Amino acid sequence: MVRNILTGPRCLLFFLLLLLGVHVTGCPAPVRMPPGTVPVTEIPPSEGKRLDAPEDPRTLAAMNLTEQGRMLLERGRVDEAISLFERAANISPANGRNCFYLAEAWILKGDLYQAREWNRLAEIYLREDGAWMEKVLVQKKRIKKRENGFSP
Amino acid sequence: METKEKETRGTGKRLFLLSAAALASAALLLGAYLWHLSAVIDERFSARRWSVPSTIYSDSTLLFPGQRINEETLRDKLRRLAYRVVTAEPGRTGEMRWQGNLLEIFLHDFDMPSKRRDGFSVKMDIQDREIASIVRTDTGETLSLLEIEPEEITLLFGAEREQRELVSINQVPAHLKYAVIAAEDSRFYEHHGFDVRGILRALYTNIRHGEVRQGGSTLTQQLVKNYFLTPERTLKRKLKEFFMAVAMELTYSKDEILEIYLNEIYLAQKGSIAVCGVGEASRFYFGKPVERLSLAEAAAMAGLIKGPNRYSPYENAKRCRERRDWVLRELLSNGWVSPEACDEALAVPVEPAGYAAYGKKAPYFIDYLVSQLPVYYDPDDLSSRGLSLFTTLDTQVQKAAEEALDAGLKQLERNNPALRRREDGEKLQGAIVVMQPRTGYILAMVGGRDYAVSQFNRITQAKRQPGSAFKPFVYLTALDRFTPSSILSNETRSYDMDGRTWQPRNTHPVAEDGLTLRQALAVSDNLATVDLAVRTGLLRIMNTAMNFRFSTPLKPWPSLALGAFEVIPLELARAFCTFAAEGVQPNPLFMRALADENGNLLEKRHLKIERRVSPEKAYVMNSLLRSVVTEGTARSLLSMGISFPAAGKTGTTNDNRDAWFVGYTPDILALVWVGFDNGDPIHAEGSVAALPIWADLMKSIPQYVSGRWFRQPPDVVTRTVCRESGGLAVPNACPETVTEIFLSKNAPGEPCPVHRHGHADGMGGGVTW
Numbered sequence: 001m002v003r004n005i006l007t008g009p010r011c012l013l014f015f016l017l018l019l020l021g022v023h024v025t026g027c028p029a030p031v032r033m034p035p036g037t038v039p040v041t042e043i044p045p046s047e048g049k050r051l052d053a054p055e056d057p058r059t060l061a062a063m064n065l066t067e068q069g070r071m072l073l074e075r076g077r078v079d080e081a082i083s084l085f086e087r088a089a090n091i092s093p094a095n096g097r098n099c100f101y102l103a104e105a106w107i108l109k110g111d112l113y114q115a116r117e118w119n120r121l122a123e124i125y126l127r128e129d130g131a132w133m134e135k136v137l138v139q140k141k142r143i144k145k146r147e148n149g150f151s152p
Numbered sequence: 153m154e155t156k157e158k159e160t161r162g163t164g165k166r167l168f169l170l171s172a173a174a175l176a177s178a179a180l181l182l183g184a185y186l187w188h189l190s191a192v193i194d195e196r197f198s199a200r201r202w203s204v205p206s207t208i209y210s211d212s213t214l215l216f217p218g219q220r221i222n223e224e225t226l227r228d229k230l231r232r233l234a235y236r237v238v239t240a241e242p243g244r245t246g247e248m249r250w251q252g253n254l255l256e257i258f259l260h261d262f263d264m265p266s267k268r269r270d271g272f273s274v275k276m277d278i279q280d281r282e283i284a285s286i287v288r289t290d291t292g293e294t295l296s297l298l299e300i301e302p303e304e305i306t307l308l309f310g311a312e313r314e315q316r317e318l319v320s321i322n323q324v325p326a327h328l329k330y331a332v333i334a335a336e337d338s339r340f341y342e343h344h345g346f347d348v349r350g351i352l353r354a355l356y357t358n359i360r361h362g363e364v365r366q367g368g369s370t371l372t373q374q375l376v377k378n379y380f381l382t383p384e385r386t387l388k389r390k391l392k393e394f395f396m397a398v399a400m401e402l403t404y405s406k407d408e409i410l411e412i413y414l415n416e417i418y419l420a421q422k423g424s425i426a427v428c429g430v431g432e433a434s435r436f437y438f439g440k441p442v443e444r445l446s447l448a449e450a451a452a453m454a455g456l457i458k459g460p461n462r463y464s465p466y467e468n469a470k471r472c473r474e475r476r477d478w479v480l481r482e483l484l485s486n487g488w489v490s491p492e493a494c495d496e497a498l499a500v501p502v503e504p505a506g507y508a509a510y511g512k513k514a515p516y517f518i519d520y521l522v523s524q525l526p527v528y529y530d531p532d533d534l535s536s537r538g539l540s541l542f543t544t545l546d547t548q549v550q551k552a553a554e555e556a557l558d559a560g561l562k563q564l565e566r567n568n569p570a571l572r573r574r575e576d577g578e579k580l581q582g583a584i585v586v587m588q589p590r591t592g593y594i595l596a597m598v599g600g601r602d603y604a605v606s607q608f609n610r611i612t613q614a615k616r617q618p619g620s621a622f623k624p625f626v627y628l629t630a631l632d633r634f635t636p637s638s639i640l641s642n643e644t645r646s647y648d649m650d651g652r653t654w655q656p657r658n659t660h661p662v663a664e665d666g667l668t669l670r671q672a673l674a675v676s677d678n679l680a681t682v683d684l685a686v687r688t689g690l691l692r693i694m695n696t697a698m699n700f701r702f703s704t705p706l707k708p709w710p711s712l713a714l715g716a717f718e719v720i721p722l723e724l725a726r727a728f729c730t731f732a733a734e735g736v737q738p739n740p741l742f743m744r745a746l747a748d749e750n751g752n753l754l755e756k757r758h759l760k761i762e763r764r765v766s767p768e769k770a771y772v773m774n775s776l777l778r779s780v781v782t783e784g785t786a787r788s789l790l791s792m793g794i795s796f797p798a799a800g801k802t803g804t805t806n807d808n809r810d811a812w813f814v815g816y817t818p819d820i821l822a823l824v825w826v827g828f829d830n831g832d833p834i835h836a837e838g839s840v841a842a843l844p845i846w847a848d849l850m851k852s853i854p855q856y857v858s859g860r861w862f863r864q865p866p867d868v869v870t871r872t873v874c875r876e877s878g879g880l881a882v883p884n885a886c887p888e889t890v891t892e893i894f895l896s897k898n899a900p901g902e903p904c905p906v907h908r909h910g911h912a913d914g915m916g917g918g919v920t921w
Contacts, residue, residue, distance in 0.1 A: 057218025079756040
């Protein structure tokens with residue numbers, strides 16, 4: 001008889017019932033929901049692309065502006081560079097390199113508070129990028145030194 | 153006899169000497185007078201000759217592959233930027249062609265402070281309302297970013313309300329110069345400021361016709377009259393005009409006088425604005441710079457000087473053409489055009505380009521901008537120096553916001569007759585502000601339903617109770633002690649408030665005695681929120697609000713938790729930006745740059761950020777406010793077509809006087825307010841009155857929706873906890889578990905105290921934090 005069950009067509013049914021049983025007893029009971037009240041039980045799903053997805057065209061467009069800004073920064077055209085970094089930040093708010101260069105620009109302008117805040121944001125967004133993180137930390141030290149009254 | 157003769161000679165000599173002395177004195181006096189007049193003229197002309205209004209521009213538009221677009225608003229935008237639709241491939245600047253999925257544009261030259269670019273042609277492939285690629289036609293280069301020039305929004309006029317584009321004499325084509333001279337003063341290059349032949353000819357013509365048909369004034373006299381003299385017709389004034397004209401001719405060359413004249417003359421009326429000078433008039437009548445005027449157009453323009461309104465092609469095309477033809481024939485008779493050129497021009501009809509009347513675009517935004525500018529700039533300079541102000545405004549977003557508000561308010565009135573009012577000034581009102589949270593750029597501002605009816609800006613000037621839209625600041629303050637899974641009491645309680653007893657109520661009854669913090673915020677539970685506020689500390693909440701820079705007075709009363717104290721909507725939007733910008737608060741930015749009349753950069757304004765909360769707390773708040781949209785009071789957004797990740801908070805005040813929704817993504821934030829100015833109830837909550845307007849707006853501006861969400865900072869952890877106790881869930885023991893995020897500093901570390909032994913230990917209900 002046992003053999004029949006395990007080998008016969010009822011085998012599939014048996015396993016399905018078994019699976020169902022395990023599922024029902026192993027799961028937490030559904031949340032009690034009195035009528036007309038509160039449905040929220042979980043953190044909302046984190047749907048959507050990551051804010052700094054590197055392959056994203058939005059990120060690429062922002063990087064284009066960041067690069068233009070960087071070149072202006074190198075030529076000492078700080079205000080114009082900041083304008084481009086701002087636009088890049090609007091397109092891709094979590095563009096860590098853009099935050100880094102914004103911090104650089106504010107160092108050049110002598111506003112160390114702004115520099116520190118952008119450096120902090122760069123630190124958040126670039127923490128998985130070893131090479132860039134190194135730059136961010138060096139920048140952080142530089143800002144701190146300046147805040148303490150040392151010139152570079 | 154001899155003596156008599158001598159006497160006569162002596163008298164004659166004396167008379168001669170006297171006359172000579174008198175003449176010399178008169179000449180001296182005249183010379184002195186002319187010298188004085190030329191000094192007056194020189195002084196006037198060495199200073200600024202004209203007041204040129206400042207121009208306010210929108211921000212430039214960025215387009216890039218992968219960006220979703222609203223084709224309709226983009227088309228409108230390009231049309232407003234004077235791109236002309238053509239059927240062939242665009243070959244000249246300012247042309248565009250839409251062909252199925254392909255948009256081809258020959259861009260205008262781009263001229264902004266410190267940024268200049270010659271126009272070029274691009275092909276933009278648009279697939280399923282998303283830009284698939286942008287390719288530069290001439291080089292075949294694929295572009296990752298394309299910038300479209302800013303749009304003119306309005307002009308800041310002085311008291312004269314004159315619009316003028318200054319041109320140099322070298323820019324003016326010869327046929328226009330000669331057409332003006334032919335029409336007004338054909339002997340301009342021959343006389344010295346006055347023209348006796350001209351006067352006699354005018355006199356003869358006028359006597360012959362028995363009416364004043366022709367004036368004898370030269371261009372120089374006309375100029376003097378406009379600049380220095382009053383319009384009355386007296387001999388004294390006429391004499392002064394004569395002498396000043398002579399003085400002017402002595403001081404300036406003919407070309408200098410003609411240049412001043414061509415920039416000075418009144419040529420059209422555009423609503424309440426006078427269009428002056430050939431530069432501006434050329435654009436007004438023919439939609440092109442003066443350099444590109446044809447002979448026929450130049451003649452039509454010259455004909456207009458006599459009576460800009462009478463001969464305007466917009467008023468009477470036939471009369472305009474007759475006058476133009478007369479000018480052309482005068483040109484021919486003076487030998488300044490060939491018979492062939494004249495015939496060719498005579499055959500061309502007068503075709504004005506059409507113009508848009510100066511409607512005030514984004515009027516509330518402009519008012520706000522202008523109200524802020526005197527702090528930094530002299531108002532006289534703003535209305536006279538021809539400055540260019542580049543703002544953060546996005547005209548596509550502005551239009552979408554205006555339309556969404558208008559449609560939303562009309563819909564509310566249709567749905568509920570009690571909201572309808574007869575008087576325009578009493579009608580249901582609304583306001584919207586749209587910002588980019590990271591930088592504080594104000595993209596759009598609609599301060600009311602109809603600017604013509606009320607100029608009161610409900611975004612920057614109104615003070616209204618935020619209701620539940622204030623609750624996030626209570627929950628944020630509580631995050632130091634409480635977690636999203638903390639259980640809050642939902643029992644009715646009374647509180648002492650300034651010596652009175654106050655008992656909060658829920659708008660919709662909630663059956664549970666206890667709610668998690670996440671649930672309480674999502675469904676906007678009043679009882680649990682006040683309970684949380686009192687346990688957190690009302691002073692601490694007040695300090696949080698002050699740290700977020702609410703400028704209106706707040707009091708540490710329990711009702712503070714329910715938004716009973718008034719706020720300025722712009723300040724509320726700015727405060728919400730802090731969550732969306734991961735803890736840093738931007739200053740609202742409305743102006744980016746200022747340039748002088750030659751395009752030289754005078755000033756750049758930058759975003760300034762200040763950290764208000766840690767990125768971790770901001771992330772938790774974003775998650776809590778996301779629940780409002782996924783499962784709370786704003787959950788209907790999904791059915792309204794909002795499928796991208798968003799967060800926000802609804803708000804409704806006592807007796808439904810105000811309805812709010814402040815919603816955001818990492819890229820954009822919009823605040824919507826609906827209410828009556830006099831505080832009448834609107835019989836609807838924020839989720840019914842304000843939320844649909846927000847949804848409508850967001851659907852119209854897909855270019856700002858990236859579909860991205862925030863990245864979880866390292867100091868935020870995810871744990872599965874027992875819903876009943878809030879402790880770490882014990883597998884197969886806790887009957888109700890929930891996965892939740894926590895600040896790592898106060899994440900639960902102990903297993904559920906209620907079910908850790910495999911069953912409830914009977915120690916009593918849930919643990920509150």
